[in-house]
Amino acid sequence: MANPIYGSGPLRSREGLISRPAASSDEIQLRIDPMHTDLEEEISGIHNKKKFRALEMKGVGQEIETEAKFQNGIISQLACNISMISK
Structure with a gap:
């Protein structure tokens, strides 16, 4: 369910952006907290x-x-x- 504070996207959470598990070794996983980091x-x-x-x-x-x-x-x-x- 969409939370207006954190957004409705599938990658949004209280901690910021979170990544999905990588499907292959060519992919990278990235976690960025937009509140504490310059994107x-x-x-x-x-x-x-x-x-x-x-x-x-x-x-x-x-x-x-x-x-x-x-x-x-x-x-x-x-x-x-x-x-x-x-x-």
């Missing part, structure tokens, strides 16, 4: 964390690519050496 500041903080994580993941991806190229080079050299030895 825009919270959103900005989450956005900045997301950008930082994306940069971290890009760096990890580049490291993996570099390592894969290095290992591929070693394997190619070994294959070449083995073919020369077996001739």
Whole structure:
């Protein structure tokens, strides 16, 4: 039942916004008390964390690519050496 003080939305409560259980690992859960927190500041903080994580993941991806190229080079050299030895 709708409470005029807290609103009628499914995510409203006395404590502020509450999230529903996440359906998958791609979703995040967020709880913000609008009475004690600046909503825009919270959103900005989450956005900045997301950008930082994306940069971290890009760096990890580049490291993996570099390592894969290095290992591929070693394997190619070994294959070449083995073919020369077996001739």
